[in-house]
Amino acid sequence: MxxxxxxxxxxxxxxxxxxxxxxxxxxxxxxxxxxxxxxxxxxxxxxxxxxxxxxxxxTKATDMPTIEVQFKGGLKSYVAETLEGIIDSAAESGASVVISKASLAPHWARDLVSAGRRAVIAITSVYTAAHLDELSRSGLPLVVLDPLHVPDSRVHSIGATNFTGGLAATRHLLSLGHHRIAYLGGPAAAVCNQARTHGYRAAMEADGMRVPDGYVRSGDFTYETGLLGATALLSLQEPPTAVFAGNDEIAAGVIETARTRGLRIPEDLSVVGFDDTSPARMTTPPLTTVRQPLREMGGTALRTALRLANGEKVESHHIELATELVVRASTAPPGEGASAPG
Structure with a gap:
């Protein structure tokens, strides 16, 4: 034997x-x-x-890879719609998702690995070099949705054509006959906000329009920024006849400030938002906005994270999906009192 x-x-x-x-x-x-x-x-x-x-x-079919999805702040419409795309794509892919508030406690990446996570998706969260070093040591791939800052080469990111969206929003207002158009955006250092601002300025310059002092303002992507920013803009000696807002929440704040001042939308003030989240369809009147494909962005982030978790090579570190102008009732030609700047 x-x-x-x-x-x-x-x-x-x-x-x-x-x-x-x-x-x-x-x-x-x-x-x-x-x-x-x-x-x-x-x-x-x-x-x-x-x-x-x-x-x-x-690796049998019953073993599903688990992806950690982190976000900061409240569960706003932007985050909720992005999460829908992630969850739907995970269901189609046979993956599971754990959703949490971003926690950057010591050894957080190592703890995620111990808990069985295979990759991390962050929604607009900011990671320092130290956080990225820990992710690298732990072997966890990171995919950031709509990054606030220019991503590190170790980070894969998913965004939208923010410059093109800013260009389209401003061109729409110009085509209606507006000349005094202001931009009220989010954090000045955020790359998505910078791209939208550049699109706005490019459209104004191409049409030979001057951007007066005080017409470009930054804050946060919040309703409160819309309230305060619109108050400042409408208090100018020569206020704008139209406002392009950096997102739908800011636009809603602009509409509310205009209402409290007795201004009609769009007869006295036209407003354009960005994102096309659910509040855009619930404002009075419904908001003209630039649609950012949030669900598609979430799905792309999930599929990218799965590929990285499986050790596959991803061709591009940054992917941009197309934006689209959605015209509703918050924009119209300027009223009789509007005139071109001198």
Missing amino acids: RPKARRTTLADIAQAAGVSVATVSKVVNGRGDVAPHTRTRVQELLHQHHYLAPVFRH
Whole structure:
């Protein structure tokens, strides 16, 4: 009777591949924090040594990768609609999602790995170099939706054509005959806000329109910014006849300030928003806005995170989806009292 052949161990595979036992274990368990070429080499050796069964056991259809989704602040319409896209895409992909408020406590990335997370999606959250270093050490890929700052090369991001959207919004107001058009946006340093501002300025300059002092203001992407910003704009000696707001919440604040001053929308003041979230359809009148494909952005982020978690190469570090102007009842030609700036 021939002696039974010795069973190949993880240590045997590790020695043949020239890597640690921990690295082989990560491949066997489907972890994403292994370089693609190393993963391929280890998988080849596992196959050669007939060590495939554990791999299949850990990657069978009932094992769903888990993605951590983090956001800051309240569950506003922008976040909610983006989350819908993430959740729908996860259901289609067979993945599971855990949603949490962003917590950057010590060793937070390591704790996520221990909890079985395979990647992180952040909705407009800001991560420092130290946070990114910890993510890299933990092997967790990061995908940021609508990043507030220019992403680090280690970060993949999903956004929209903010410059084109700003251009389209301003051109719409110009086509109606407005000359005194103001821009009231979010944080001045936010890359999405900068792109929308540049689109606004490009449209104004292309049409030969001057942007008076005080016509470009920044704040937060909040209703309160709309209230305060509109108060300042409408108190100018030569107030605007139209306001392009950096998002729908700001636009709603502008409409409310105009109402309290006895101004009619759009007869006395035209307003355009950005995002096309549910408040855009509930304002009075319904808001003309630039549609940002939030659900599609969420779905793209989820699929990108899954590819990265599986060790696949993603062709682009930043993906932009197209925006679209949606014309409703909050914009019209300027009233009789409006005139071109001198």
